[in-house]
Structures are given as structure tokens and as C-alpha cells.
Amino acid sequence: EPEVTQTPSHQVTQMGQEVILRCVPISNHLYFYWYRQILGQKVEFLVSFYNNEISEKSEIFDDQFSVERPDGSNFTLKIRSTKLEDSAMYFCASSLSVQETQYFGPGTRLLVL
Amino acid sequence: AQSVTQLDSQVPVFEEAPVELRCNYSSSVSVYLFWYVQYPNQGLQLLLKYLSGSTLVKGINGFEAEFNKSQTSFHLRKPSVHISDTAEYFCAVRMNRDDKIIFGKGTRLHILP
Numbered sequence: 001e002p003e004v005t006q007t008p009s010h011q012v013t014q015m016g017q018e019v020i021l022r023c024v025p026i027s028n029h030l031y032f033y034w035y036r037q038i039l040g041q042k043v044e045f046l047v048s049f050y051n052n053e054i055s056e057k058s059e060i061f062d063d064q065f066s067v068e069r070p071d072g073s074n075f076t077l078k079i080r081s082t083k084l085e086d087s088a089m090y091f092c093a094s095s096l097s098v099q100e101t102q103y104f105g106p107g108t109r110l111l112v113l
Numbered sequence: 114a115q116s117v118t119q120l121d122s123q124v125p126v127f128e129e130a131p132v133e134l135r136c137n138y139s140s141s142v143s144v145y146l147f148w149y150v151q152y153p154n155q156g157l158q159l160l161l162k163y164l165s166g167s168t169l170v171k172g173i174n175g176f177e178a179e180f181n182k183s184q185t186s187f188h189l190r191k192p193s194v195h196i197s198d199t200a201e202y203f204c205a206v207r208m209n210r211d212d213k214i215i216f217g218k219g220t221r222l223h224i225l226p
Contacts, residue, residue, distance in 0.1 A: 004156075033212070043157070043203060045213035056212040091157060098212055104149070106156035 004105035023092030119217035136204030
């Protein structure tokens with residue numbers, strides 16, 4: 001069964017450093033998403049991406065964040081200058097269309113020191 | 114604005130006993146409803162979803178949920194739990210035509226031997 005994959009599974013970084021989280025969505029899916037879950041809190045929507053542009057973003061997704069689909073398979077989330085409060089589990093998801101089920105990856109646990 | 118409330122942060126239940134995980138939502142428009150499960154050290158997996166039609170929805174692993182519009186609830190049930198059901202369960206809602214999924218805080222299901 002096709003699945004969403006994410007790398008790395010864990011990332012530790014120093015405050016102020018840039019990080020790139022990578023995702024490979026399900027191959028025929030057209031919609032891509034990033035969510036995050038701060039420890040002990042809800043899973044929160046960050047951004048959705050379709051047709052090579054952001055279709056919706058939350059208040060959390062400020063200028064420090066960016067997304068990109070650099071080739072036909074990868075979907076990345078970049079945090080330009082990490083802050084302590086960016087420490088969280090980041091989930092990538094994809095769906096065939098906006099009405100279809102979103103399938104989630106296993107997550108990347110980011111720790112900012 | 115949409116919101117999802119999962120009243121129980123943890124639910125202990127004996128193996129082979131029935132379980133109900135409660136979920137209430139608020140929305141001024143029609144919504145799609147979901148239950149996701151997160152097994153230890155894994156990503157989010159879709160258990161079941163309600164889009165329209167029959168209010169009783171059956172999912173994987175013997176789980177089912179009932180949509181109750183008047184009570185704005187979507188409680189998850191299983192008649193007999195197994196140790197392998199130990200996981201965190203997330204209720205979620207998505208507004209029709211919207212990209213993002215709004216998650217509840219999750220309910221951790223502990224299966225007691």
C-alpha cells in the first residue's frame with residue numbers, strides 16, 4: 001500500500017539554524033500539507049499546497065516558514081531561523097483531491113536547543 | 114470557528130471490554146468527521162470517516178463511530194478491545210471545501226490486562 005514517507009525521523013538543531021524537513025507524498029496525489037504537534041498539544045495545521053503554490057496557511061506559518069516541491073516527488077518544509085518553540089513533531093500529509101482523505105507520514109521530531 | 118473537543122485525555126479499559134471515546138465538535142457549516150489513530154512511534158492513520166449518508170460508520174480494526182448532528186458528536190466505539198489497540202486516538206473535523214483538518218487534543222487508550 002502506498003504511503004507518505006518523511007526524513008529525517010529525528011532532527012536536533014541549534015536555535016537560529018535553518019532546517020529542511022522532507023516528505024515524499026503518495027505518487028498520484030496532488031494536494032500536500034504540513035501539520036505540527038507540539039508535545040502535549042493538538043495537531044495543528046500549518047499549510048496546504050497545490051499546483052505549486054500555497055492554497056491555505058495558518059497564523060503559525062509566518063515568514064520563517066516556506067514550502068517547496070523541488071521535483072516531482074519531494075515536498076519540503078523549511079524553517080529559516082529556528083526558535084525554541086519550533087520544537088515539535090512535524091507531519092506531512094497528501095491527498096488526491098481536497099475532498100479526499102489526507103494520508104499522513106510518520107512525522108519528523110524536531111528539537112531546537 | 115470550528116473546534117473539536119475530546120473530553121477524556123486518557124481512558125483505561127480492560128482487555129476484551131467495550132470502549133467509547135468521546136468527541137464533540139462545533140461548526141456553523143457542514144463538516145466531514147474523522148478519527149485517526151497514532152500507534153507508539155508511528156504516524157497518524159485513518160480509522161474511519163464520515164462524509165455523508167449513514168450516520169453509523171465502520172472503520173478498520175473493528176472500530177465504528179456514530180455521527181449525531183443534534184448533539185454535534187462523533188463518538189468512537191469498539192465492542193471488545195485488544196492490547197494492540199493501545200494508542201492515541203484523534204477526532205478531527207474538516208469543513209466542506211476547506212483544506213485543513215482541525216484536530217482534537219487526543220485520547221490515550223490504555224488497555225489493561
